[in-house]
Amino acid sequence: MAHIHYPRLTHLALHVRDLDACLRFYHDFCGMKETHRRQSGPQTIVWLAEPGRERDFVFVLMNGGEDLHLGERDYRHFGFALQSRAAVDALAERAGQAGCLLWPPRNEPFPVGYYCGVKDPNGNQVEFSFGQPLGPAAGPSPAQTQSQSQ
Known part of the structure; x- marks a missing residue:
């Protein structure tokens, strides 16, 4: 019998107005740590994860939102x-x-x-x-x- 492989939720992306304030919030209240950061033109993209879950699930925060x-x-x-x-x-x-x-x-x-x-x-x-x-x-x-x- 063949195994059925279902999709797995890996990340949630949020386009936010104040990236630094959101990074502080998710660090201070949720204990999330920055695991990745990159620039794409004016866009800053940051991955946040709970310690030990860096390869399981991340929040992706991006500047420039409302x-x-x-x-x-x-x-x-x-x-x-x-x-x-x-x-x-x-x-x-x-x-x-x-x-x-x-x-x-x-x-x-x-x-x-x-x-x-x-x-x-x-x-x-x-x-x-x-x-x-x-x-x-x-x-x-x-x-x-x-x-x-x-």
Whole structure:
């Protein structure tokens, strides 16, 4: 039987107005590190990755974009997992002090968990969560739990 190879998500590209402010945000709030930078005429292109995931998934930030203005009910966002509820609280506190907290920590039923929202300098919404079945602090998936109990 032949193996089916599906596409794999490797990067997300953002065209931003203030490249330096966005680089600082994703470094300071998300722990992302610059892994690549190049110039193409007036365009600066920077790759950011979480430590240890440099070959797995990157944000590509490019200068020359416009600020994003999302509607009040537009919930599109990037999601980052944190290791605890206390880490969500601490990040929300820092974001509040920095003036970029969108919504304070709240708890929702599984699979949403405990989370807060922050706005990056370009207007993108970023969620920081604990308790979702995603990320390094996630427990086994419901399918794994079910197969282990059989």
